[in-house]
Structures are given as C-alpha cells and as structure tokens.
Amino acid sequence: SRxxxxxxxxxxxxLLGELVRSSLEPWTEAWPRLRADPLGRADALDEGEARWLFEEHCRAQxxxxxxxxxxALEERLLRVGAEDAEGALEALRADAAVAAVPxxxxxxxxxEWQRKRSEDRxxxxxxET
Structure with a gap:
C-alpha cells in the first residue's frame, strides 16, 4: 500500500480538527466516524498512519x-493576589478552558505549576542574595 x-x-x-474535539476520545470510537467522512479524507491513509496522526492530534490538543x-491560572492569580493560589484554582473551575480539562x-x-512556581521563586x- 502506498x-x-x-x-x-x-x-x-x-478532518481530525472537525470531528475529534476531545483528546480523551478513544481511537476505537473515532476511527469509524473518520472513515465515514463523505469527502473521503480518511481513505488515502492506512489505519496505522491514521492512528498515528490521530494520536498526534490528541497530544497537541x-x-x-x-x-x-x-x-488562566496566571491571569486569575494576578486578579486575586499572587499568594491566594488555592483560591485561584477554585475560581478557575468556572473557566470554560479549565472546565474542559479532566x-x-x-x-x-x-x-507541577506549584512546583515550578516554587523553584522560580x-x-x-x-x-537577589
């Protein structure tokens, strides 16, 4: 096969951008929908190549x-005060970008963010010393 x-x-x-909105979607659920594309955009790829591209797409997402x-966390910290990190995280739960994250x-x-922030400080x- 070529x-x-x-x-x-x-x-x-x-096609991946149009149909695969969640990086958590399993390949086994996505592949049949991708193959059903009326424009045939999945037809030229073998399943292995398509799966690799799917996984790359999910990693990028x-x-x-x-x-x-x-x-969003940095922005919230600027608003509520740099030391109220726990409060910032709690407030972020209402943020659409954060709510979409498991x-x-x-x-x-x-x-990881707290660890990095502590190392930076x-x-x-x-x-300074």
Missing amino acids: SATADERRAFGV EARSRKRFEE EEWRQEWWQ GAKRAR
Missing part, C-alpha cells in the same frame, strides 16, 4: 489545554 501524500495527510488533519489552563489532569498540572531569591 503512503499518503502531504496533501492527503493535511486533509485528514482538518492536550498541550493546548494545558497552556490555556496555565494562562479533574485528574487539573490536579497534576496544578501540582527560590531561584529569584538566590539571585
């Missing part, structure tokens, strides 16, 4: 979600 062209892969990427989460990810990202104090 490899899909760059244009065919791009067309499939557009997760990265965008994480970035939006961190930006709770497990929010907790993981929150802990420690480095700043070290530079």
